[in-house]
Amino acid sequence: MQFGVFTVGDVTVDPTNGREPTERERIKAMVTIALKAEEVGLDVFATGEHHNPPFVPSSPTTMLGYIAARTERLMLSTATTLITTNDPVKIAEDYAMLQHLADGRVDLMMGRGNTGPVYPWFGQDIRNGIPLAIENYDLLRRLWREDVVDWRGKFRTPLQSFTSTPRPLDGVPPFVWHGSIRSPEIAEQAAYYGDGFFANHIFWPAEHTKRMVGLYRQRFAHYGHGSADQAIVGLGGQVFMRRNSQDAVREFRPYFDNAPVYGHGPSLEEFTAQTPLTVGSPQQVIDRTLGFRDYVGDYQRQLFLMDHAGLPLKTVLEQLDLLGEEVVPVLRKEFESLRPAHVPLAPTHASLRAAAEQAATDQSAGAEAGR
């Protein structure tokens, strides 16, 4: 199972001292967090993509390319890549380029984006969110899989004899996850293609995640990609830890109370009970995270949100130490001991390349046998 962090890239005032990081500080902090993730033994760093303040990461492949050059093992991903407002041609090019530079340590998570005003800045309309996600992604897949593409659709200018360059590394496109909170159409899309499904999970009741993952698994089997429990599932999580759980609650409360998304609403205690947010000791985080499996089944990727709501970088790095040293090693061992042999791990470039080579061998053997 893969463990990692995902970041929204928000610039938020630290409510305990009123300090707001500059954009440069926040961008550099995101890089520092990614490098720390590799250092403490995590597997994945995923950045958000936004085109409006107070968010900084508008150019994910610039950031991920820089991180790729400074890491050895870390998988670089997104949370999420806007499949609605980005040109699928540019996504195909940018991420194939990143794949080459990062020696295949790249995958992506597609998302729609829920900020209405952003769409028209890129010539689109939020009311077409689902149709854009469907059409653009179908084109993206073709651009990575077919050397020459002739294409016509509703939302983009037609393509004639177009070749997206560079071609994917080793002819193997990056693995794709589809992220959604509660749109059944996106679970259906992920299932149709046999792609991964990532349930945002955080900020929402577990019941939403259970229903969405259940639908994705059922449809994954329906489309013939394997049994329901072989579908590729990722989950978000949000934690704040101190050795003593009371210290964690005391320190995190002002950040919680003033946070974007849920601040000034439910109490920390209510939100902890209603959503996967866990504030407490490393052992509490271990127990809660292992419990996710009870309602989504064996899954392949767990990403934690560690750096939002104005938490200072120093605190975030301490959190990553606890996560990497005390939490993830236990989770790795426990989840692995529970996983049945027929449930696959998350695809990587190496596993996808091996599968493609195997398929090619089978095909030529079949051709030989049929001769």
Add this chain to the structure above:
Amino acid sequence: MTARTLAVVSAGLSQPSSTRLLADQLAAATRDELVGHGEQVTLHPIELREHAHDIVNHLLTGFPSEPLRQVLDQVTGADGLIAVTPIFNASYSGLFKSFFDLVDADAVGGRPVLIGATGGTARHSLALEHAIRPMFTYLRAVVLPTAVFAAPEDWSGGTAQGALRTRIDRAAAELAGQVHRSAPSSGPVDPFALTTDFEQLLRGGDA
């Protein structure tokens, strides 16, 4: 005999409240009428005051607490709805509106709704027609012709008698008749149900 449910929403703030009193009388009269039609009736009284914090939290976080979810399901899954609000500053109370802002626009379409209100003076009575009726019309509910307003003079003597009694009985007969003629509710809408398949989505079909 069919089992019918009525959700009875009261947005009164004081306890006891005249808004709840009116809601209870409308509910009891409707139940009696439906029993007269040979129906079995279950009433779900809903005091919004008890869910006030959860309503605000839902507006801010985008999801209901478990108790509030159950209440929303009772409203969207009922065969008929009775909705009663105090009139504040010439319109429904903020709590009443906030609650119905959480009801999905398609969730009560076609559902019979009896509207009622209370106020400190009879001069507020048309708020039912210019504020509350249009809101339910937007939700495509079937709002019954008789809306019931109770002013302080209607409560004199401690029980609803005279003109108010007549209006309650007429409104209850309209709601009961409409519920009796309607097919039983199929329950709350499931927001996670897949209503299309991918081939249709790919062809540009409606989601």
